[in-house]
Amino acid sequence: MTTILAKMTAQFGTVASPGAASHGVPELSIPRTRFEEAAHLLKSAGARLVAEWGVDESLLGRGYAVIACFSAGRDYLLVRCELPLQDPTFPSLTKKYPAAFRFERQMESLMGLLPTGHVHSDHRPWIKFEDWPADAYPLRKGFDASQRMPRVAGEYRWARVRGEGVYEIAVGPVHAGIIEPGHFRFQAMGEDVLRLEERLGYTHKGIEKRFEALSWTQGAALAGRVSGDCTVAHALGFCRALEALCGVEAPPRAQWLRALFLERERIANHLGDIGAIANDAAFSFLLYQFSRLKEAILRSNHRLFGHRYLMDRVVAGGVAVDLGCDGSAGMIEELAWLSDEFERLVEIYDRSSSLEDRVRTTGTLSPELARDLGTVGFVARASGQALDCRVLAPFPPYDRFEPEMTVLASCDVHARAWVRVSEIRDSIRLIREFLATLPGGEISLPLPPAGPDRSGFSVVEGWRGEIVYWLQSGSRGEINRCMIRDPSSVNWLGLEQAVLGNIVPDFPLCNKSFNQSYSGHDL
Amino acid sequence: MLRILHQIFRTGVVTEPLATEVENEVVLIGAGLEEAIRRRFSRSLVIRQVDAGSCNGCELEIIAMNNPIYNCERFGISFTASPRFADLLLVTGPVSVNMEIPLRRTYDATPGPKLVVAVGDCGCNGGIFGESYASLGGVGAVIPVDAVIPGCPPSPTDLLAGILKVVRGR
DSSP, rough: OOHHHHHHHHHHOOOSSSOOBBBBEEEEOOGGGHHHHHHHHHHTTTOOEEEEEEEGGGTSOEEEEEEEEETTTEEEEEEEEEEEEEOEEEEEOTTOOOOOOHHHHHHHHHHHOOSSSSOOOOOOOSSSSSTTTTTTTTTTTTOOOOOOOOOOOOOOOOOOOOOOOEEEEOOOOOOSSSOOOOOOEEEEEEEEEEEEEEEEOTOOOOHHHHHTTTTTHHHHHHHTTGGGGGHHHHHHHHHHHHHHTTTTTOOOOHHHHHHHHHHHHHHHHHHHHHHHHHHHOOOHHHHHHHHHHHHHHHHHHHHSSTTTTTTOEEEETTSSSOOOOHHHHHHHHHHHHHHHHHHHHHHHHHHHHHHHHHHSSSSSSOOOHHHHTTOOHHHHHHHTOOOOHHHHHHOTTTTTTTOOOOOOOOOOOOHHHHHHHHHHHHHHHHHHHHHHHHOOSSSSSOOOOOSSSSSSOOOOOOOOEEEEEEEEEETTSSEEEEEEEEEEHHHHHHHHHTTTTTBGGGGGHHHHHHHOOOHHOOO | OOOHHHHHHHHHOSSSSOOOHHHHHHHHHHHHHHHHHHHHTTTTTEEEEESSSSSSSHHHHHHTTTTTTHHHHHEEEOOOOOOOGEEEEESSSOBBBGHHHHHHHHHHHOOOOEEEEEEHHHHHOOOOGSSSSSSSSSSGTSOOOOOOSSSSOOOOHHHHHHHHHHHHOO
């Protein structure tokens, strides 16, 4: 029995969840009147709020349910409470967990579940735009997703800062570079940023709803397109949750290859980002040098596995492509070359005082804020949080080859770059270990039918951080709900805080050091 | 400083030593592209890229087009921050409901004559996201499109070839 689960059952007793409890994680069902009490208990036990989401179970003969996922150390726990269809309200967790406010705004906007006792009273819609009909709740079962919505009149109420000399800068949604769309509203005085408000949701494609119309096999392909730069991690999150739901494990060779794909994805993205951070400090030399290394990884992905970004290579039950002996030898050779080239560039990064001047003490996110906002991944690790689910919730082969977690204390742009430098080194080490111990045998197995009213849960450490999937099957074994929590859903909150007190021209640098996904957030 | 210069000299020009099949492709496309751009666009084709709701996969490859290996600038292709300076809009999709208005505004802000190229399977027809309450499907559902470059995502070479096709076709 896990610690936070033990504390919960001591206070609440053991209440079984309806249907089959989620596979892959302990789950506890409590009355909604005690939802806040549970959050209070878990907060004092030091647990972080991982995600909070709603589910419409009317086709399963029940009402709505709110599920909150907590984690402390190596333990994950789902706390669930049921809401009747006629009264879809639940006690807000914002008093205990500030990060809950975005989750709850989203649940209210997309499923019409109303948080009560919301600490900020912020009921502005999130992801749902002001020109959507107010009663459009796409994640409800009664909502016809194939119908186009009429546009209505409406206005988004921005937070305001008033005072002499205060001015506003509105940026986006169409940004200056080749990047995703989003809106940033700065209030500034002179060059200092007084406040930043993010407005996201522009790339909302209705992905969670779309899953409900797809087969499980198509679901893996869609998961691989939630956020194109972490296609491996998302496809893996979906497939692991599905395999938990079905009660099967992918064959060992597939598990090793999946981890290999995941680490190659981490290396490629980190390489690109370190170069881009340097470029935003006007050091374009490193951008071109690092992008040369990134391109080499992408090309060998294509040569060995048939896709530059490894899309659709992770499938339900295993992987779609094997690695031959020649491929393995070539990869080891390439890693030696990459490692040598990489270290030369890192030395240049490290010795450039003009670059150091820009990245040190810029965009700091204090460890307290990083914790309270529930940030994950390299953003959290750069701010002193020892979070990496490859270490804390490992699946094979990470249980045999433990990644080295780099946790830094300077909390600035440099820390977020440097965590990645050390992760590239470690990923190279891990890939060498995986190749040296690659098991033989099958690369996939057929999945049994999903079965009715079951659920599955998974966490995967993508290059941005912890990705969470929760799947639920309906009465005919189809997809009833697919909940995705991308690291960006929580980490965007960190950027709003990190930029405060910095000068406006340093925003691109701060933003690049976070490099969060819009598509993964907006879903 | 010496270290940087040393790294520059030992790296050399990476734009040349490509794998033969890629090199042939890029050079072949590039020569044609350069000539068409010289003739039709006074030597420079300026592109405004618009993400109208993509998963960011296509953006990765459009960025890669600018890396020293594909180096699209050598053919006179550059990317601009403002639609006011653009000859061509390179639009990825599917067009989300929430990006429909910003996309129309960007199109209207681009001076004519202008070209629109829809990128990726989703930009062509909505791809795996299809048409729904949140997705309007391909770019053509919202603004007039001159050419499409399918792929998930299309490679940098596909992108260069697709741009060449539309520039030549005018």
